[in-house]
């Protein structure tokens with residue numbers, strides 16, 4: 079008999095516009111989800127030869143494409159007199175805060191749900207949780223696997239003597255094995271921890287039948303909300319903040335759940351009281367008003383997720399840039415400059431906000447033309463010309479030109495911000511590369527995503543093979559920095575319940 083199994087995936091993200099501004103609830107950001115996804119698969123562990131002792135469940139999590147010894151984390155959930163305790167068994171893989179906290183908080187929500195909504199109280203609800211975890215054996219086996227794009231594949235390509243080009247990346251097997259532990263593997267900026275946390279929390283709670291996300295199966299790409307999906311969103315935000323030790327805007331978790339959209343953040347105060355909750359044991363005694371369930375209640379959360387998508391016939395192309403500079407302290411520096419220079423920063427914020435909104439509007443303007451006769455053919459023919467030389471369809475040419483100009487405006491404001499704050503948000507190396515890309519026929523424009531810096535860039539192009547190949551050629555020959563494309567393109571979809579056979583290479587990767 080096939081083991082009971084649940085696979086849920088979440089996309090990676092690109093913050094096209096709204097970096098820094100989106101930290102403040104007064105502003106919103108344009109976040110695009112990627113076709114590259116993070117998969118979490120929960121399987122009931124086989125029964126041990128001797129029957130499992132009651133009051134205990136094992137949960138093992140393995141990062142499937144990394145070396146097994148350093149990337150397996152095994153925990154026991156133990157039923158004690160007044161609490162459920164989650165303990166890591168061996169620390170072979172070291173600690174993984176993201177995984178531990180995703181399990182701990184999901185189990186807390188599961189326990190509270192069973193204790194509050196069922197007839198079970200305390201001990202009985204805890205036993206019910208252990209029973210659900212051990213229904214088919216001693217516990218659960220979870221494998222997390224990320225599409226290759228989440229981690230730099232430069233070494234894999236160079237070991238195979240392949241150039242850093244799109245065609246080379248397509249020839250790598252799905253979920254390619256990576257030789258070093260996660261902490262020593264370079265990430266590409268798609269947001270591995272947010273996609274991990276979201277898919278892990280969702281797969282566990284759906285497997286345990288605590289959350290019902292089945293409406294996602296019927297309508298996978300619709301921005302349809304439900305209480306369970308929103309609870310999952312706030313839980314994933316909470317876990318991610320706790321593991322990162324800071325409260326970011328949360329656009330990455332939001333897109334891992336809801337896909338591409340316009341994001342306005344939740345009030346950070348929603349997390350303040352939750353942050354002080356214990357993180358080793360789940361007390362069986364539930365306080366009247368201070369449960370995790372209350373703190374995550376959709377009625378209290380105030381983020382806005384507004385529907386948005388890129389127009390058909392355009393493609394987002396991403397690059398992982400390896401300029402040897404890592405600048406994780408950008409946010410702190412930019413925000414302290416803003417605090418010290420409120421007027422100057424206020425002007426830049428206002429101008430950037432206007433340009434970001436304009437980008438959203440121009441892109442939506444093109445979406446609104448999708449029904450026009452010959453839309454796709456016209457765009458395709460525009461792919462072979464410099465964007466400014468398009469004359470064939472005045473309306474569409476004007477919209478493409480407007481998108482291009484707005485991308486330039488956003489970039490120039492980010493350079494102004496760089497200059498004033500002393501933080502290299504769009505450093506000169508990236509300016510040279512983006513300018514060169516923007517001159518290619520079929521390239522509308524581009525920018526530095528999210529917080530900016532040296533390590534990533536995006537381009538918006540007309541989606542034809544010849545445009546992509548021109549970009550690929552320019553990048554592979556670029557001397558000043560090493561520029562490696564990603565395979566990802568834009569995708570509207572957020573969290574997805576997967577069928578194992580429909581994800582290329584997943585079944586094989588789970589057997590490894």
Ligand SMILES: Nc1ncnc2c1ncn2[C@@H]1O[C@H](COP(=O)(O)OP(=O)(O)O)[C@@H](O)[C@H]1O
Pocket residue numbers: 140141174175176177222223224260261265267268269270271272274322
């Ligand atoms: N495949 C994976 N399996 C387990 N944990 C992972 C995996 N990928 C990333 N992580 C966790 O996420 C952390 C990286 O998070 P972070 O530094 O916020 O980067 P990112 O911007 O990609 O989210 C890693 O240190 C690890 O704990």
Ligand SMILES: C[C@@](O)(CCOP(=O)(O)OP(=O)(O)O)CC(=O)O
Pocket residue numbers: 093096097098099100101267268269326327328329330409527528529530
């Ligand atoms: C500055 C920001 O507004 C955007 C940062 O976006 P990135 O995409 O650069 O994020 P990381 O995945 O954390 O590297 C901070 C925020 O919104 O949290």
